[in-house]
Amino acid sequence: MAVTLRDVARAAGVSAATASRALSAPDLVAPERRELVRRVARELGYRPNRAARELITGRSGHLCLVVPDLGNPFFSAVAKAVQARARATGHAVVVADAEEDPVLEAELVAQLGGQADGVLLCSPRMSGDDLAAVAADGRPVLLVNREGAGLPSVVVDNRDGVRQAVRHLHALGHRRVAYAGGPSGSWSDARRRDGLAALDLDVEVVDLGAHAPVFAGGVGAADLAVASGATAVLTHNDLMALGMLDRLRTRGVRVPADLSVVGFDDAPVATLVTPSLTTVAMPLARLGRTAVDLLLAPRGGEVPHSVLPVELVVRGTTAPPPETSEPR
Amino acid sequence: MAVTLRDVARAAGVSAATASRALSAPDLVAPERRELVRRVARELGYRPNRAARELITGRSGHLCLVVPDLGNPFFSAVAKAVQARARATGHAVVVADAEEDPVLEAELVAQLGGQADGVLLCSPRMSGDDLAAVAADGRPVLLVNREGAGLPSVVVDNRDGVRQAVRHLHALGHRRVAYAGGPSGSWSDARRRDGLAALDLDVEVVDLGAHAPVFAGGVGAADLAVASGATAVLTHNDLMALGMLDRLRTRGVRVPADLSVVGFDDAPVATLVTPSLTTVAMPLARLGRTAVDLLLAPRGGEVPHSVLPVELVVRGTTAPPPETSEPR
DNA sequence: GCATGCGATGAAAGCGATTTCAGCACGCTG
DNA sequence: CAGCGTGCTGAAATCGCTTTCATCGCATGC
Structure with missing residues (x-):
């Protein structure tokens, strides 16, 4: 036929x-x-016929992309870019949703990755050991938004993101800034804490602890933020920032007049709320593109690694601290 | 090896x-x-080895999913469900982003679909003729969120969505409702207009014309809505509803006190704004699952077709019309 | 006792491409 | 003119698997 x-x-x-x-x-x-x-x-x-060609050349023309949750705009944005870049290089993309489950994640890599020309592992939940096991298979693997197990990777500059955010707040006059962190196991959260620890600014940092990286997590953190006496809060991501804004409004705390809020990610929703969210923008499309390029690039012995710059986007949730600021 | x-x-x-x-x-x-x-x-x-098996059986174990924009939460939600269901049936999913381009869409189907066990075409932008051409290839194709060319399809009950929304508004006391439509070519927009035309309620419908199905489109429609004298507005989707809310706030129109707003889709963001959005929820996950099931189901001569129910989710943007409502 | 049938097995023929290998024709050099 | 490289070409092997097809026991029926 x-x-x-x-x-x-x-x-x-x-x-x-x-x-x-x-x-x-x-x-x-x-x-x-x-x-x-x-x-x-x-x-x-x-x-x-791709199958016939693959059988003899060993190359399938497929890349495998594993993400923890396709419904998360962060990952769908990366997936979109990966798909576009892969097509440009003559590859099709098999997408797998690991449903935030490290076990399923490993299984998907073994199952789907085995027949692909390369695997892109996005923000893997897997342990370092499991990552190493994946790598041992010899198949090209690249980590997106995480480093580990001596594997090639592409990440964003989380430390610098924190630095930019705090510098912005410092310039506005804030001297006491709270950080509402994400889940304790999160690799990117750890990098952001590194960034906070390495600040060389005259700013006191208050740790509000670990929270679920969702709307509800931000709601919970809001009360801690208010109690902390900080004049500005940095949240692990935009969803949390939104939850925080909601709770603050309920409690009658005005943003940004009484309290400034900075999110992370620049999710699409950041511009859809009022006031619009000041946040650290991740180059998601570039992350996806770079991931494909690095995965496909001929390995010259050393392990490819790339750190992408982030950019603070100042919008409506940051302003100078209230005049009657708490004495330090 | x-x-x-x-x-x-x-x-x-x-x-x-x-x-x-x-x-x-x-x-x-x-x-x-x-x-x-x-x-x-x-x-x-x-x-x-999948390739070897495919070579002889002709089945690749791959499904191909083509969407207009993976970055759109609507499609990424469907993609997530498709992926999950496909995995359950032993299939991998090749995802292709058509970037809202009918030409690219057709090309992707030809290129990727050719080696897949079936193709899921999500909200295709393609013309009916092009759809027919795809079908003529003999490869199983299923349309998601669109009907046409005598192809199997899964859709949501757009007409009923409109009916539920208007009935809700009517019950609240609204008698003049505006509709801010989506792009004129949109299949689902046409179905919603059908729904509006078929209402048997004592409600006057004002057509606000066609708009881009994005935040900005809603902003533009907001002024028309105010001028229309309607006490409630139905928008083509949630993004437009959000844009409308923003513009109304700017103009000092209170929602829902002065004007009620109902969106479509129940996008994740609907609960993240204040007031939270009353909207017609689509069973996106079910849409994806049903799509896979119907695509893989043995064809018994007739063309499979399924209409999934939608559900109005009442939240904070709808209320009775103001007492000093315009006289009709 | 012999034909029959049946269940279980292995040899071998592909599926559709790529890729080695050998062959052929030709032109050039010494 | 012998010898050799060069440029193209086709025959055939091969990738890993599925699927006829034939075979072989072995039990059954007459």
């Missing part, structure tokens, strides 16, 4: 070998014949 | 044929031998 290479070869009056070469190794065929074959192939609507 | 069926067969002391049967057609092999082979396969960590 489908047009095969033999059909093309026959129609062009050449052998299958020549037809194959004409299409995928043009220099090996006499120009005249080559064009003939290509024309015939086009006319017949020939499409090479 | 990888463990092949031959390796398993040799280790188990049987022929490759028997090993193959033991794993994929168990009844054809003597119980004792069958278990032996399966144990050996497990111990060796055997994973069948």
Whole structure:
């Protein structure tokens, strides 16, 4: 039913070998014949059978992308970019949703990754040991938004994000800033705490502890923030910031007049709320693109690694602290 | 390097044929031998080579999902569900983002769909003719969130969504309701207009025309809504509703006191804004699951088709109209 | 006792591409 | 003119698996 290479070869009056070469190794065929074959192939609507090609070359033309939750805009944005870049390089993308489950994650990598030309592991929940096991398979793996197990990776500059946010707040006059952190196991949360610890500004940092990286987590952290006496709060992500804004409004705390709030991620929703959210923007599309490029790049012995810059986007939730600021 | 069926067969002391049967057609092999082979396969960590299997069976174990924009929460939610259901049936999902481009969409289907066991086309932008062309290829295709070209499809009950929304508003006392529509080519927008036309309630409907289905579109429609004299507005989707809320706030129109607003989709953001959005919820996960089931179901001659129920979620943006309502 | 049938097995033929290998024709060099 | 490299080409092997097809016991029925 489908047009095969033999059909093309026959129609062009050449052998299958020549037809194959004409299409995928043009220099090996006499120009005249080559064009003939290509024309015939086009006319017949020939499409090479990926399975047959994979069987012999070992390359499937597929990349496997594993994310913890496709419903999360963070990951769908990365997935979109990965998909676009992969297509540009002639690859299709098999997407797998690990449902935030480290066990399922490992299984998916083993199952789907085995037949792919490479695996992109997005913010893996897996332990370092499991990551190492994946790597031991020899198949190219690249971690997105996490470092570990000596594997190639692409991350964003979390430390610098924190620094930019706090510098902004410091410039506004804030001297006491609270941090509402994400889940304690989170790799990026750890990097942000590193950033807070390494500040060389005249700013006191209050740790509000670990919270679920969702709306409700921000609600809970809001009361802690108010009690902390800080004039500004940094949250682990935008969802938490939104929850915090909601709770603060309920409690009659005005944002940004009484308290400034800075989120992380620049989720689409950041511009949809009022006041719009000041937040640290992640280059998600670039993250996806770079991931594909690094995964596909010929390995020159060393382990590829890339740190992407982040950018503070100042919007409506940050302002100078109230005049009657608490004495320190 | 990888463990092949031959390796398993040799280790188990049987022929490759028997090993193959033991794993994929168990009844054809003597119980004792069958278990032996399966144990050996497990111990060796055997994973069948998908390409080899596809080459002979013609089934790749892949489904292809084409969406207009993965970054849109609507589609990423469907994608998530599709992926989960597909995995349950032993399929991997190749996701393609058509970037809202009908031409690219058709190309992706031709390219990726050709080697897949089936294609899920989500809210296709393609013309009916192009859809028919896709279908003519003989490959199983299923439309999600659109009907057309005599192809199998899964849709949500847009008409009923509109009916539920308007009935809710009518019950609150509204008698003049505006509709801010989406892009004029949109299939679902057409169905909603059908719903509006078929109402049997004592409610006057004002058409605010077509708008881009994004935040900005809602902003533009807001002024029209105010001018229309309607006491409630229905928007094509939640993003538009959000834009409308923003603009209304700017203009000093209170929601829901002065004007009620109802969105469509129940996007995650609907609960993150204040007041939270009354909206018509789509069963997105179910849409994805049903799509996979219908695509994979054995065709019994007739064309599978399924209409899923929607549900109005009443939140904070709807209330009775102001007492000093405009006279009709 | 012999034909029959049945269940279980293995040998072998592909599936559709790529890729080695050998062969052929040709032109050049010494 | 012998010898050799060069440029193209086709025959054939191969990738890992499934699936006929034939075979072989062995029990059953007449």
